[in-house]
Amino acid sequence: MAGSSLLMLIDDIATILDDVAVMTKVAAKKTAGVLGDDLALNAQQVAGVQAERELPVVWAVAVGSLRNKAILVPLALAISAFAPVLITPLLMIGGAFLCFEGVEKLAHKYLHAAEESAEHNDRLAALTNPAVDMVAYEQDKIKGAITTDFILSAEIIAITLGTVASQPFMSQLVVLTGISVIMTVGVYGLVAGIVKLDDIGLYLTRKPGAGSQQLGRALVNAAPPLMRFLAVAGTIAMFLVGGGILTHGLPFAHHAIEAAAHSVAGVAGIGGLLAAIVPAVLDGLFGIVAGALVLAVVMLIGKLRGNAAAH
Structure with missing residues (x-):
């Protein structure tokens, strides 16, 4: 009896771990939109820091990220336990924010060109002015x-919570904690690699041997396009993920997209492919429209506040 009970316990644990692994994969896929944006933004945040201080700065931000998640995970678990009715609204807010952030990024160079130029000039001035306290500058970064x-x-935790909301407490805890650690290690490990890519390339260009020098030049040249690719991929993913969250939360949109996917599924030869692509495209388009509407509201509120302050 004891042996069979032990085997049943091991089987139960294995089943739970398997469920947790599946949910973690699903949550990781759903948070991919935030991941690309997180990578690009954090790599840009390190810009302007002296080369020898880049990795310490990335480490300090990574520790801060873990502290953030140490606050957010218990908060998410408390909401799930005591106010589960808030999960869907929070998820919708997170999806709308993702879409808004994507549209704002697309419109950034038109809406904030002067501020971006001023920030760039301030960064250059700080680096070339010996009177500037670089320790304080680094702390601000x-x-x-x-x-x-x-x-x-917060977006990552909200999306993950929506994935595991119906699961037992321990499964929620394990998945939320696992996603937090995976995302932090993954994001800041990649950020560290990205910000040092040009330094590695420069090091290799000074090594003897044509192969090393050629690889070094390739790495130096690859750094800027990689940053641009991450920014573009992150923006596209934000619309796909954010739009998908919104359409799943709005029955009329969800049913319309399901009907569209069903209607193209019968196309000879490529029906299966179209049925997989069309929902993603429609989610993305819905996300762009939703993000544009939120941006318009935010800009209107900002304009009204500005007019009120002027008077």
């Missing part, structure tokens, strides 16, 4: 990056 991370981490 770290605080800004941790604040940005808190917003992105």
